Amino acid sequence: MLSQLETPALLLDEKRMYRNIQRMQKRMDLFGVKFRPHAKTSKCPEVVRRQIAAGAKGITVSTLKEAERFHAAGIEDILYAVAIAPAKFGHALKLIQSGLKLTLLVESVAAAKELTQFGIDQRQQFDVLIEVDTDNHRSGIAPEAPLLLDVANALRVDGRYGAQLRGVMTHAGSSYALHSEEDLVAMAEQERVGCVRAAHRLRSAGYLCDVVSVGSTPTALSARSLDGVTEVRAGVYVFFDLVMAEIGICKKEDIALSVLCTVIGHRPQAGWIITDGGWMAMSRDRGTQKQPHDYGYGLVCDIAGSPIESLVFNEANQEHGVLTWRGDTSVDIEQRFPIGSQIRVVPNHACATGAQHAAYQVLPIDGNLLATWSRFSGW
Amino acid sequence: MLSQLETPALLLDEKRMYRNIQRMQKRMDLFGVKFRPHAKTSKCPEVVRRQIAAGAKGITVSTLKEAERFHAAGIEDILYAVAIAPAKFGHALKLIQSGLKLTLLVESVAAAKELTQFGIDQRQQFDVLIEVDTDNHRSGIAPEAPLLLDVANALRVDGRYGAQLRGVMTHAGSSYALHSEEDLVAMAEQERVGCVRAAHRLRSAGYLCDVVSVGSTPTALSARSLDGVTEVRAGVYVFFDLVMAEIGICKKEDIALSVLCTVIGHRPQAGWIITDGGWMAMSRDRGTQKQPHDYGYGLVCDIAGSPIESLVFNEANQEHGVLTWRGDTSVDIEQRFPIGSQIRVVPNHACATGAQHAAYQVLPIDGNLLATWSRFSGW
Numbered sequence: 001m002l003s004q005l006e007t008p009a010l011l012l013d014e015k016r017m018y019r020n021i022q023r024m025q026k027r028m029d030l031f032g033v034k035f036r037p038h039a040k041t042s043k044c045p046e047v048v049r050r051q052i053a054a055g056a057k058g059i060t061v062s063t064l065k066e067a068e069r070f071h072a073a074g075i076e077d078i079l080y081a082v083a084i085a086p087a088k089f090g091h092a093l094k095l096i097q098s099g100l101k102l103t104l105l106v107e108s109v110a111a112a113k114e115l116t117q118f119g120i121d122q123r124q125q126f127d128v129l130i131e132v133d134t135d136n137h138r139s140g141i142a143p144e145a146p147l148l149l150d151v152a153n154a155l156r157v158d159g160r161y162g163a164q165l166r167g168v169m170t171h172a173g174s175s176y177a178l179h180s181e182e183d184l185v186a187m188a189e190q191e192r193v194g195c196v197r198a199a200h201r202l203r204s205a206g207y208l209c210d211v212v213s214v215g216s217t218p219t220a221l222s223a224r225s226l227d228g229v230t231e232v233r234a235g236v237y238v239f240f241d242l243v244m245a246e247i248g249i250c251k252k253e254d255i256a257l258s259v260l261c262t263v264i265g266h267r268p269q270a271g272w273i274i275t276d277g278g279w280m281a282m283s284r285d286r287g288t289q290k291q292p293h294d295y296g297y298g299l300v301c302d303i304a305g306s307p308i309e310s311l312v313f314n315e316a317n318q319e320h321g322v323l324t325w326r327g328d329t330s331v332d333i334e335q336r337f338p339i340g341s342q343i344r345v346v347p348n349h350a351c352a353t354g355a356q357h358a359a360y361q362v363l364p365i366d367g368n369l370l371a372t373w374s375r376f377s378g379w
Numbered sequence: 380m381l382s383q384l385e386t387p388a389l390l391l392d393e394k395r396m397y398r399n400i401q402r403m404q405k406r407m408d409l410f411g412v413k414f415r416p417h418a419k420t421s422k423c424p425e426v427v428r429r430q431i432a433a434g435a436k437g438i439t440v441s442t443l444k445e446a447e448r449f450h451a452a453g454i455e456d457i458l459y460a461v462a463i464a465p466a467k468f469g470h471a472l473k474l475i476q477s478g479l480k481l482t483l484l485v486e487s488v489a490a491a492k493e494l495t496q497f498g499i500d501q502r503q504q505f506d507v508l509i510e511v512d513t514d515n516h517r518s519g520i521a522p523e524a525p526l527l528l529d530v531a532n533a534l535r536v537d538g539r540y541g542a543q544l545r546g547v548m549t550h551a552g553s554s555y556a557l558h559s560e561e562d563l564v565a566m567a568e569q570e571r572v573g574c575v576r577a578a579h580r581l582r583s584a585g586y587l588c589d590v591v592s593v594g595s596t597p598t599a600l601s602a603r604s605l606d607g608v609t610e611v612r613a614g615v616y617v618f619f620d621l622v623m624a625e626i627g628i629c630k631k632e633d634i635a636l637s638v639l640c641t642v643i644g645h646r647p648q649a650g651w652i653i654t655d656g657g658w659m660a661m662s663r664d665r666g667t668q669k670q671p672h673d674y675g676y677g678l679v680c681d682i683a684g685s686p687i688e689s690l691v692f693n694e695a696n697q698e699h700g701v702l703t704w705r706g707d708t709s710v711d712i713e714q715r716f717p718i719g720s721q722i723r724v725v726p727n728h729a730c731a732t733g734a735q736h737a738a739y740q741v742l743p744i745d746g747n748l749l750a751t752w753s754r755f756s757g758w
Contacts, residue, residue, distance in 0.1 A: 006443075008758060030424070040697055062659075062698040066387075066450055084699050085641040086719040087654055095602060107644050112497040131644075138699055139644045139653045175694065192553060242384045262464040265486050265510075265518045280441075281758075284663035284731055317552065318419055318730055319441040319461050322515055339489040340465040351697055352663055358757040377756075378737040379387060379660075 001370055002303060002342060007262040008281035010357035011344060012373070013305070016256035017238060024237050025054040031226045035062050036079060036213070037237030039280035041351045044360060045073035046373040047238060057181040058101075060233045064091045065379050068257070071100045072375065079213070081169065081233065083111060083131055083139060089118045096124065101117060103166060103211075107131040107140050110148070112163065114153035126163045128155055129211055130202075132170040134188065135196030143198040152207045165210025165277060168202065170195040171233070175218035179248055179292060184222035191219050208271045221249045238348040241297055246291035257353060258301060258344040260320060260361070265336045273311065273337050274297045275321040277345060285352035296346035297321065298353075307345055311337075314347060321345070380749055381682060381721060384740060386641040387660035389732070390723060391739035391752070392673045392684070395635035396426070401485060403599065403616050404433040410605045414440050414594070416456060416686035417614030420730045423739060424452035425752040426617060427557050432516040435481075439612045443470045444758050450479040458592070459483045460548065460612065462490060462510055462518060468497045475503065482545060482590075488526070491542065498541040503541045506535055508590055509581075513573030514566065518553040530605065531586045546590025547581065549574040550612070553634050554597035558627055558671060563601035570598050600628045618729040621678055625670035634716065635733060637662035639740070640700060641750040654700040656724060663697060670702035676700065677724035677732075684723055690716075692724060697705040700724070 002011075028035035038052045040062040048059060048070060058077030061067045067078045076087065076099070083093065084104050093130045096102050104126055106112045114129075119126050130151050133140030145219035155163045160266050172191035178184050202209040214226075217240075226232065236243075239257045240250040246264070261277030288295045300311040301324055310327025323343075325333050347353035354360075355377055362371040381390075407414035417431045419441040420430050422525055428451060437456030440446045442562055446457045455478070463471065464678040474510035484490045491507070498505050509530050512519030520527045534542045551570035557563050558689050574593050581588040593605075596619075605611065618636045620631040640656030642674075658676065679690040679702060689706025702722075704712050716722070725733035733739075734756055741750040 006758060007464065008472060068522075080750070081654070082655065083643040085386065085643050087641060090408075091385060108718050109644070115720070136649070136703060138694075139646070262466060264462040264464050264490070264528070267512075267518070270515070274396060274462070276461065279664075279731070280734060284665070286663070286665075315517075317517060322517060339487050340493070352658070355659060356756075377735075379385060 001032070002260055004261055007278040007363060009260045009361050010354065010359065011258045011260050012360035012362045013256045016254055018365060020102050020238055020240060020254060021054045024234060025056065027221065028232055029055060033226050033229055035232040036231050036233050037075055037238065038062070038081070038233050039066055039070055039144065040237055040356065041235040041354065041373065043354065043377065044373050044375040045070065051238065054271060057231070063379050064088055064095065065376070067095055067100065067102060071095060071098065077101045079129070079377050081105055081134070082114070083107045085160050086111065086114045089115060089269050091233065093122055093124055103127045103129060105129050105131050105169065106151060106155070109154045113153045114239050115155065116156045116163040123161050125161055127166045128163045129167050129169045130165065132168045134170045134191045135172045135174040136254060137173040143194045143201065148198055148201060150204055151204050152205065165202070165207050165209065166197045167209045167213065168195055169211070169213035171218045172216050175216050176243065176247065177245065179217065179257060180247065181222065182263040184218055184249070188219035189221035189225065192223060192226060192229055198226065216247050217244060218247050230340050236350050240290050241290065241350040242295050242348045243287040244347060246288055246293060252299065252346065253308065255346050258305065258346050259298070261339045261343050261345060263337050263339055263343070265339070268333060271325040271333065273323040273325065273333055274341065275323060276319060277320045277321045280318050281318040281356060282347060283343060283349065283352035283356050285349040287348040289314055293349060298347050301344040301346060303342050303344060308343060381639055384639055386639050386721065388639045388740050389439060389736035389738070390639050391636045391741045392635045397429070397685055399619060399633060399635060400430055400470065401619055402431045403613060404435065406450060406600065407611055408686065412605050412608055413610040415610050415612050416617065417441070417460070417612050417730045418445055418449055420581050420614040420733065421754065422733065422756065423752050424752040427452070427454060430617065431466060434442040436610070437613070442758050443474065445469055445757045446474055446479065446481060447611055448755050450477065451473060456480045458508070458539070462486045463494070465490065465493045472501055472503055482506045482508060483509050484508050484548065485530060485534070488533045491530045493536045493754060494675050495533065495542040495738070499537050502540050504540055506545045507542045507635050508546050508592065509544065510748055511547045511549040511574050511577040513570045514551045514553040519549060522573045524578065527577055527580060528584050529741055531581055531584065544586050544588065545582070546588045546592065547577045548590070548592035551595050551598050555622065555626065557597065558625065559737045560601065560627065563597055563626070563628070564603055567598035567602035568604065571602060571605060571608055578607065596623060597626050597628050603641040609614060615729050620729040621674050621725060621727045622666040622670065625667055625672060631678065631686065631725065634725050636729050637684065637725050638677070638732065640718045640722050640724060642716050644718070647712060650704040650712065652702040652704065652712055654701045654702060655698060655704065658695040659697050660735060661687045661724060661726060662731035662735050666727040674727060675725055677726050680725060682721050682723060682725040
């Protein structure tokens with residue numbers, strides 16, 4: 001059936017995805033915390049519906065377009081987990097007025113003040129989390145910083161309108177650079193402790209702080225304790241990818257995405273096999289470049305999904321993949337990988353590769369027929 | 380007017396694009412060769428119409444979807460410049476049957492034979508070029524290789540049906556790694572000589588070879604002679620980008636694309652400014668990484684488009700840009716770049732950044748109103 005697909009095409013192994021969803025949800029259920037998957041990875045209602053069916057409580061998004069599309073698909077509780085820019089207040093308001101329970105994020109006095117004023121002006125109450133920084137990775141406020149209370153103070157409800165502080169959230173993005181269980185466990189604990197501490201400071205100062213939200217796929221799968229945490233977020237676990245396998249929190253056999261490509265040429269002297277899957281199909285993400293094993297543009301597999309370790313995807317142009325045969329030099333690569341034959345390439349980074357495609361071609365759990373699940377993109 | 384755009388948004392400076400189109404077309408007109416722009420860069424009929432209006436004869440595409448969309452937009456003569464996979468023959472046939480003059484590319488005996496047979500079976504004549512490799516960069520057949528004649532021989536017209544050899548084409552992609560005028564001139568000459576030589580060998584062996592097609596943006600703008608060449612192809616020249624500026628064939632002021640982003644946070648101790656334009660908005664393309672100046676994820680400019688040299692875009696997450704202030708430490712970055720303020724980021728690679736967006740927000744040559752030109756993606 002794959003031979004009938006026009007390549008490059010993004011394949012999704014539903015069975016692997018199902019196992020990944022179950023693994024995370026069961027873990028969170030054991031901890032007794034809510035799980036709020038990050039839908040930026042799939043951007044696909046079919047995927048998110050399965051996460052919700054498994055027990056997830058609401059979702060996380062990285063853009064208001066994701067909020068809009070997932071709300072239209074029936075999701076009612078969404079956290080927009082990027083500090084909101086004032087020019088997006090109107091868009092957020094529209095979504096809330098359409099019935100969405102949308103929670104926003106701030107990390108500055110300026111945004112907190114402007115959002116409060118906007119809520120008062122528009123006669124709307126916004127639910128807000130403060131972003132906490134627990135690993136000096138990106139954005140957010142350090143748990144001990146005076147700024148934390150300044151931002152809380154700048155959020156205000158005037159009568160029924162304004163911006164209501166609901167809690168704190170953090171994302172230990174630096175967990176992506178780790179490779180040992182010991183370091184991952186420590187980072188998960190650092191993420192937990194920092195976020196719980198920020199919540200404690202806010203509560204001690206008299207602020208409401210019901211939500212303590214932490215997460216990244218590596219820390220969610222490594223945490224030994226989630227005491228004080230009310231919800232966990234993770235995105236890429238749903239598909240996994242080579243970056244996650246190199247971190248050590250999944251096996252290569254857990255990765256649910258691959259890109260189906262067709263061989264279109266050879267340069268036998270150089271050992272090159274040319275395919276129609278270039279960086280447009282894989283993305284330019286070279287996430288394994290600094291990891292123990294650099295997979296180039298992805299791990300090359302045969303049509304059944306088994307790795308072909310000797311075939312290295314080391315160069316990519318827009319619509320050409322250049323794979324180099326590093327195996328036995330007696331192999332005739334033109335015969336072994338003939339024109340028209342197909343390969344599958346497992347991606348470095350599921351979020352980036354997925355974003356290059358308009359749909360998943362789904363290898364379903366039961367039955368032989370491929371399903372097509374569309375995904376959206378843009379802002 | 381930019382302040383009303385929800386960010387991130389892809390901006391296109393029409394005046395710069397117009398100058399870039401004129402520069403290339405005038406150069407090709409002086410040489411007396413046809414110019415066939417590569418539409419994979421813009422994937423936008425509005426852009427391609429302007430290239431045709433300036434004098435381009437037909438276009439080049441990298442996917443059959445591009446062929447389909449541009450034909451629907453009125454383009455009648457298209458070269459699909461990637462060696463065709465047999466599974467795509469049916470799609471190509473449909474396009475030709477719908478009235479498109481579509482030229483295909485082969486570089487193997489296998490594909491040439493299969494296409495010939497498909498043409499005979501389907502009672503269709505396909506126009507075909509053979510891909511020539513002039514720089515050991517990617518795909519194609521070396522000008523002196525016996526294989527060149529084998530492929531020509533495998534292309535055959537049986538009565539009116541089959542596959543008709545029309546000529547040769549090459550792409551000196553290794554020109555992207557050069558930085559001096561001398562090297563660029565030499566590479567352009569190498570590209571020309573190799574392709575003309577392949578054409579000569581084919582003609583000497585009795586084959587038809589009307590088309591001698593060469594090109595890449597750097598070689599097209601560097602060639603001193605195009606003797607024997609019938610057409611030139613180039614794509615990225617229409618917008619240019621930082622990679623092209625580092626190669627030395629355009630100025631930074633010629634670059635027509637930029638991504639509009641909004642400041643959403645600060646980490647003053649680290650000198651970081653956080654924006655809502657991450658790698659999803661810029662792409663993961665780090666094309667300047669190995670060039671003289673590594674621009675990280677792009678060149679940061681103010682809202683008017685003037686570079687802010689001290690602000691370095693060195694880290695990106697999916698929807699977060701992390702910019703580091705490397706200027707005067709006495710500058711208060713929270714005041715200089717307040718929450719809600721906008722910046723523009725000039726991309727490393729126009730093709731890759733463009734592909735992340737569904738539309739161009741066009742700063743028009745005349746008038747103040749932004750226009751929106753949609754672009755497509757996928758296969």
